[in-house]
Amino acid sequence: MSETRAINFGAGPSALPQSVLEEAARGLLNFAGTGIGIAEISHRSKEFAAFLAEVEELIREQLNVPSTHTILFTQGGGTAQFSAIVLNLLARHRLLHPDLKDEERIMDYVITGTWSKNAAQEAGRLGGAKINIAADARVTSSDGKSFDNIPPHDAYKFSQSPALIYYCENETVNGVQFSHDQQAPESFPFHLLPKDALLPLVADYSSSFMSRPIPRLADHAVIYAGAQKNVGPAGLTIIIVRKDCIVDVDAAAKLGAAPVPIGLAYKSFAEQKSMPNTPPVFSLYVSGLVLRRSKALGGVSYYEAVNQRKKDKVYAVLGDGEKLGLLKGYVKRGSGSWMNIVFEVLGEGTEARFLAGAEAKGMKSLKGHRSVGGIRVSLYNAITEEQTDQLVAYIRHFLAEETV
Numbered sequence: 001m002s003e004t005r006a007i008n009f010g011a012g013p014s015a016l017p018q019s020v021l022e023e024a025a026r027g028l029l030n031f032a033g034t035g036i037g038i039a040e041i042s043h044r045s046k047e048f049a050a051f052l053a054e055v056e057e058l059i060r061e062q063l064n065v066p067s068t069h070t071i072l073f074t075q076g077g078g079t080a081q082f083s084a085i086v087l088n089l090l091a092r093h094r095l096l097h098p099d100l101k102d103e104e105r106i107m108d109y110v111i112t113g114t115w116s117k118n119a120a121q122e123a124g125r126l127g128g129a130k131i132n133i134a135a136d137a138r139v140t141s142s143d144g145k146s147f148d149n150i151p152p153h154d155a156y157k158f159s160q161s162p163a164l165i166y167y168c169e170n171e172t173v174n175g176v177q178f179s180h181d182q183q184a185p186e187s188f189p190f191h192l193l194p195k196d197a198l199l200p201l202v203a204d205y206s207s208s209f210m211s212r213p214i215p216r217l218a219d220h221a222v223i224y225a226g227a228q229k230n231v232g233p234a235g236l237t238i239i240i241v242r243k244d245c246i247v248d249v250d251a252a253a254k255l256g257a258a259p260v261p262i263g264l265a266y267k268s269f270a271e272q273k274s275m276p277n278t279p280p281v282f283s284l285y286v287s288g289l290v291l292r293r294s295k296a297l298g299g300v301s302y303y304e305a306v307n308q309r310k311k312d313k314v315y316a317v318l319g320d321g322e323k324l325g326l327l328k329g330y331v332k333r334g335s336g337s338w339m340n341i342v343f344e345v346l347g348e349g350t351e352a353r354f355l356a357g358a359e360a361k362g363m364k365s366l367k368g369h370r371s372v373g374g375i376r377v378s379l380y381n382a383i384t385e386e387q388t389d390q391l392v393a394y395i396r397h398f399l400a401e402e403t404v
């Protein structure tokens, strides 16, 4: 089977480990020895309930999630969370500050790429508070309009008592990511946030979840991620919520907050162990198998080391291609993502030749996002170091061919 599988460098849904897919195929026929397949079994069965509890524990253990935070599983992807975080955290703000007018409530958004821009747009559409753009990477970009950098710390202006503070840790489309080195100018400026033990800090970790430890996890109000990059098939959203952010949205509505649909209220998921309705059973199953495997390999610190080597190798060959004038990285180097590396192949018809040559070697889904163009190499957990080496060898060969 493995001979016919391509190396899938896609940005998501993306590659999954072969061994997990083979195990999942068996689970489709017979889940946990029940004789019933995972796509057929009741989510209320004791076998599935036990599996769900294990998935939660696997995340809690590997990411070191403290008991102050609950882990929820929902559907709707990152996009539903663009709305859910606004509605739940505005309800919380209403309960904390019932007398403020809507125009006195503020939501801070840090905009570093397409996904945080989309999240801020959704917040604007929902209303209920003013939006403060705490930083906009286009302002600090090379041409005044591209998302090619993580803004330096002096570019941020946070509000004093916002209802939420939002950032996207890894911008999948543009290939920019906050550095986890707190001394680096491209790190998230935790030290500039307002002083509050219960900060409403929200992070979209959709495309970097489980790829390495999460800095200052305990200081976040909400961290969420769609499963479909590092964890499993599309359909599952994982949400880590601090308990003070799981609020009585109906009590808030009585005080004038917007009503929160039941399928978006954290409270309904927390009270019913992520099952106020049918959860995405199959996606949870495959994600659980991926997380078991990740634990056996050594957890997020294992992936941190491997992912660091993988991205170092790709950035090194990109640097060589830049020196030859054949490749051009899209982002400022210190802002470059570990997960999604975006670059241009320069010259007439060269990109098409690059992609065709890669396809011929079984390396697929390297075309950049339609809004950015160029090439995007996604190096999620399921991409092995050996597969990365194959890509790097191909790029080296390509550069040599183009320079003769």
Ligand code: PLP
Pocket (backbone or CB within 6 Å): 012, 076, 077, 078, 079, 080, 115, 168, 170, 171, 172, 173, 204, 205, 206, 207, 226
């Ligand atoms: N946030 C990030 C960083 C993403 O990469 C994506 C999708 O690729 C989204 C949000 C939107 O997620 P979804 O498609 O699950 O709604």
